[in-house]
Amino acid sequence: MKTNLNFRRVAVIxxxxxxxxxRMLETPQELAWEASKAALDEAGLDLKDIDCVVIGSAPDAFxxxxxxxxxxxxxxxxxxxVSRVFVGGATGVMVPISAWYHVASxxxxxxxxxxxxxxxxxxxHPQSVFKYIWDPITEKPLNPNLIWIFxxxxxxxxxxxxxxxxxxxxxxxxxxRNALNNPYAQAAANLTVDDILNSEVLVWPVQRLDTxxxxxxxxxxxxxxxxxxxxxxxxxxxxxxxxxxxxNTEWIQRDLYYPRYLEYxxxxxxxxxxxxxxxxxxxxxxPYDPFDYKELHHIEGLMIAKRGDAPKLLKEGVFDIDGDIPxxxxxxxxxxxxxxxxxxxxxTISIYWQLKGTAGKMQVKKPVHTxxxxxxxDLMQASTVVVMRN
Amino acid sequence: MNGTPxxxxxxxxxxxxxxxxxxxxxxxxxxxxxxxxAGLKEKKIIGRxxxxxxxxxxxxxxxxxxxxxxxxxxxxxxxxxxxxxAVASYISWTRERLEKPEIVGVIxxxxxxxxxxxxxxxxxxxxxxxxxVKDMSVFGKKVKAVWNEERIGSVNDIECFxxxx
Numbered sequence: 001m002k003t004n005l006n007f008r009r010v011a012v013i014x015x016x017x018x019x020x021x022x023r024m025l026e027t028p029q030e031l032a033w034e035a036s037k038a039a040l041d042e043a044g045l046d047l048k049d050i051d052c053v054v055i056g057s058a059p060d061a062f063x064x065x066x067x068x069x070x071x072x073x074x075x076x077x078x079x080x081x082v083s084r085v086f087v088g089g090a091t092g093v094m095v096p097i098s099a100w101y102h103v104a105s106x107x108x109x110x111x112x113x114x115x116x117x118x119x120x121x122x123x124x125h126p127q128s129v130f131k132y133i134w135d136p137i138t139e140k141p142l143n144p145n146l147i148w149i150f151x152x153x154x155x156x157x158x159x160x161x162x163x164x165x166x167x168x169x170x171x172x173x174x175x176x177r178n179a180l181n182n183p184y185a186q187a188a189a190n191l192t193v194d195d196i197l198n199s200e201v202l203v204w205p206v207q208r209l210d211t212x213x214x215x216x217x218x219x220x221x222x223x224x225x226x227x228x229x230x231x232x233x234x235x236x237x238x239x240x241x242x243x244x245x246x247x248n249t250e251w252i253q254r255d256l257y258y259p260r261y262l263e264y265x266x267x268x269x270x271x272x273x274x275x276x277x278x279x280x281x282x283x284x285x286x287p288y289d290p291f292d293y294k295e296l297h298h299i300e301g302l303m304i305a306k307r308g309d310a311p312k313l314l315k316e317g318v319f320d321i322d323g324d325i326p327x328x329x330x331x332x333x334x335x336x337x338x339x340x341x342x343x344x345x346x347x348t349i350s351i352y353w354q355l356k357g358t359a360g361k362m363q364v365k366k367p368v369h370t371x372x373x374x375x376x377x378d379l380m381q382a383s384t385v386v387v388m389r390n
Numbered sequence: 391m392n393g394t395p396x397x398x399x400x401x402x403x404x405x406x407x408x409x410x411x412x413x414x415x416x417x418x419x420x421x422x423x424x425x426x427x428a429g430l431k432e433k434k435i436i437g438r439x440x441x442x443x444x445x446x447x448x449x450x451x452x453x454x455x456x457x458x459x460x461x462x463x464x465x466x467x468x469x470x471x472x473x474x475x476a477v478a479s480y481i482s483w484t485r486e487r488l489e490k491p492e493i494v495g496v497i498x499x500x501x502x503x504x505x506x507x508x509x510x511x512x513x514x515x516x517x518x519x520x521x522x523v524k525d526m527s528v529f530g531k532k533v534k535a536v537w538n539e540e541r542i543g544s545v546n547d548i549e550c551f552x553x554x555x
Contacts, residue, residue, distance in 0.1 A: 019394075019395065021395035022395070023395065023396040023401065024394065024395055024396065025394040025395070025396055025400075026394060123406060123408075124484055124485070124486075125484060125485035127481075127483065127484060127485040128483060128484045128485070130483075131483050135449075136415070136417045137417060137419055137423050137427070137545075138423070138426075138449045138513070138545055139513060139545075141544055141545050141546050142494065142513070142514065142515070142545065142546070143482070143483050144483060144494075145479065145481060145482065145483040145484075145485065147479070147481070148477060148479060148494060151477035151479070152475045152476075152477050152494075152495060152496060153475070155475050155476065155477055155526070155529075156474060156475040156496075158526070159475070159526050159529045200480075201478075201480050202479075202480060202481050203477050203478065203479040203480065203481065204477055204478040204479075204480070204491070204520075204523060204524060205477070206477075248455055248508070250447075250449070250451075250511075252449070252496055252511040252512065252513045253447070253448070253508050253509055253510065253511045254507065254508055255474070255506075255507050255508075255509075256474075256475060256496075260507075
């Protein structure tokens with residue numbers, strides 16, 4: 001990956017979240033508005049100050065509203081430059097990346113980045129909406145449900161690296177426990193490995209507590225040029241590296257035990273941020289964790305652990321909230337909830353608050369200067385990475 | 391705090407809108423999948439090969455992703471392969487509970503090698519005991535397609551893949 005390094009410095013100066021819950025009373029527009037308003041308030045800006053708006057949302061089918069970009073634009077984008085980004089589950093981190101290049105290029109000074117998802121309206125279950133992401137000819141006739149592919153990936157990862165379900169369940173235990181400190185969280189709990197292993201089996205080896213819940217929610221961020229940031233805050237957080245990549249869509253033909261697409265995305269972000277040894281140089285991470293095995297998979301793809309080593313480091317406490325590299329201190333998708341695009345932006349916001357020192361009870365114990373947020377999606381082949389510093 | 395979650399009693403008065411869109415699709419199978427589906431009718435698994443990089447595409451593709459050029463020839467791969475991964479689904483595609491779990495997985499078809507990152511593959515049902523999925527002993531096992539008597543040119547012309555060794 002070659003990048004043109006002559007871009008402007010970009011800062012985050014505000015962020016907002018709604019509660020993450022199942023079956024929210026608010027409409028998708030109202031949720032997005034609440035998050036946007038909170039982000040603008042933290043930044044000390046009015047909507048009239050914003051030049052460009054970036055909107056992120058996963059498939060329209062979840063909210064039951066088609067052309068959701070235009071629909072959500074009412075949360076801040078009317079009479080402005082608006083664009084929608086969508087790369088499946090990776091969307092939530094693509095939103096700040098897109099906002100970053102709006103500013104880095106010199107096109108905009110102040111960008112409002114919004115992500116929203118309302119998954120619970122689908123009946124009988126949002127699961128059925130996922131049927132339309134499969135290949136209509138070679139896959140759909142087998143009546144797949146979405147969890148099949150993740151279970152297949154998880155089992156392949158376990159088989160190649162000889163990892164047990166107990167080792168993987170520790171991720172869920174950690175993240176749901178971290179979420180107890182998060183006032184926005186939906187699925188915070190103090191659980192044991194046994195609780196996870198005794199939960200309902202969905203698609204073996206995936207059990208109910210290995211997964212994140214169905215959620216509604218919205219998130220927003222204000223991303224600006226250096227000049228604007230210096231005028232509005234003494235504690236800007238800089239976006240210093242971004243990366244994204246896609247692997248082949250034919251997941252059937254690809255070995256599933258290692259997220260190669262993420263390694264490409266991470267290499268791009270590290271190169272931009274000048275990171276040579278991610279294990280030593282990154283202080284806090286929010287890897288995407290819609291399933292517990294996925295956090296481990298991603299920690300390896302981010303090259304923070306060697307292939308197959310993430311469970312060992314997890315057991316040693318490296319990724320605990322008071323560990324060397326706290327992972328998902330927010331509680332992640334497993335603990336906070338998973339309104340898809342909003343969840344990815346929530347992870348970016350979590351790192352922003354950590355680096356700003358305003359994460360409250362979620363604040364990790366050690367001082368932090370470099371953080372990373374990551375998301376992943378589509379048919380298991382898209383990944384997005386953001387590296388930030390204070 | 392922003393946001394208002396619904397209470398349990400609110401759900402009892404929920405107003406559901408049912409809507410069946412009048413959206414029907416005539417999918418085109420294209421050259422590659424058409425030949426693939428016609429092959430299944432004759433108990434053959436057809437792929438496409440790129441002679442530049444040697445990659446065999448099953449399901450077939452008319453161009454090579456990596457070389458960004460047309461693939462060169464039709465190739466018949468075996469209806470045998472190695473189980474790469476297998477899972478047991480206790481839920482249907484609408485998330486209803488299933489009485490009997492359904493076992494599916496990915497098979498790396500021959501000819502291919504153990505360490506191929508990209509390989510000719512098929513996603514299908516595997517007829518094997520639940521225990522062999524749970525203890526992962528089905529991984530790496532050689533399997534062969536069980537073909538249906540009546541075939542219409544669909545991936546469902548294969549009943550499932552059965553362990554042969």
